[in-house]
Amino acid sequence: MMASKITPKRSVWFLGAILSALLGLGVAGYAQDESDVDENPKKSKSLPPAVLQPGIVNCANLTYGKRKTSTCFSDEFLKQIGRETHIRTNQRLVPVDLESTELFNYPVAVMTGEGSYSLTPSQQTNMRNYLENGGFIIASAGCSSPDWEKSFRRAVTEVFPEISLQTIDQSHPVFHTVYEIDELKCKGAHTSHLEGLEIDGKIVLIFSPDGLNDTGKVGGNCCCCGGNEIKNARQVNVNLLAYTLTH
Incomplete structure (x- = not known):
């Protein structure tokens, strides 16, 4: 079961946002303008734009490069954690630019996609500041895209030349906060793993070369036809969110 201890965040900004979410207080912030984000057309017709909601945990959906x-990253884990714990969340991921100061209103952000890309200097700077001051990123290659994985690994090296991604052992708390996860279940006989970036003894970024996207719950044109999607991704993402809020 999820630990009850909540340790101080390195950033006062993040501490205020998390305490507000857990105690029901207000959170200052602004809705992100989605006018220039390439939203899924089928999804955008049926749902209003996702916006930051005060007083609860909000998670960002990154626009970058x-x-x-x-x-193409499901928000179903945000609903799931509400059913399994007392954590109150905005049940939709909110689009946020990686270079924006608005990112600091979100304790967790997701990052995925396919194909090659490069981060701009301002995006690199903001990513470093975000992760060094209490932020947490969940990143996975859409459809196990090797080009996206290569670009992401290069970006991490550029942002943090002094540290590197490390494979996370199955005994780590990220596998045991809410659900007991003994393995990452993939299609066929394929096995997967998680890699993490650690700062001051805390994992601040999780990367999976396979899909944590839970695309079966995204809808629209999203799929993982050519990749090895992790079948229990939703439970993994619930654990990751609980981990960053309680450690």
């Missing part, structure tokens, strides 16, 4: 979006 040259307008590359993370829309």
Whole structure:
């Protein structure tokens, strides 16, 4: 079961946002303009734009590179954690530019996609500041895209030349906060793993070369036809959100 201890965040900004979410207080912030984000057309017709909601945990859906979006990442884990714990969440991922100061209103952000890309200098700077001051990123290659994985690994090296991604052992708390996860279940006989970036003894970024996207719950044109999607991704994402809020 999820630990009850909540340790101080390195950033006062993040501490206020998380305490507000857990205690029901207000959170200052602004809705992100979605006018230039390549949203899924089928999804955008049926749902109003996702916006930051005060007083609860909000998670960002990153736009990065040259307008590359993370829309093919399911928000179902945000609903799931509400059913399994007392954590109150905005049940939709909110589009946020990686270079924007608005990112600091979100304790967790997701990042996914396919194909090659590069982060701009301002995006690199903001990513570093975000992760060094309490932020947490869940990143996975859409459809196990090797080009996206290569670009992401290069980006992490550029942002953090002094540290590197490390494979996370199955005994780590990220596998045991809400659900006990003994393995990452994939299609066929394929096995997967998680890699993490650690700062001051805390994992601040999780990367999976396979899909944590739970695309079966995204709808529209999103799929993982050519990749090894992790079947229990939703439970993994619930654990990751609980981990960053309680450690």
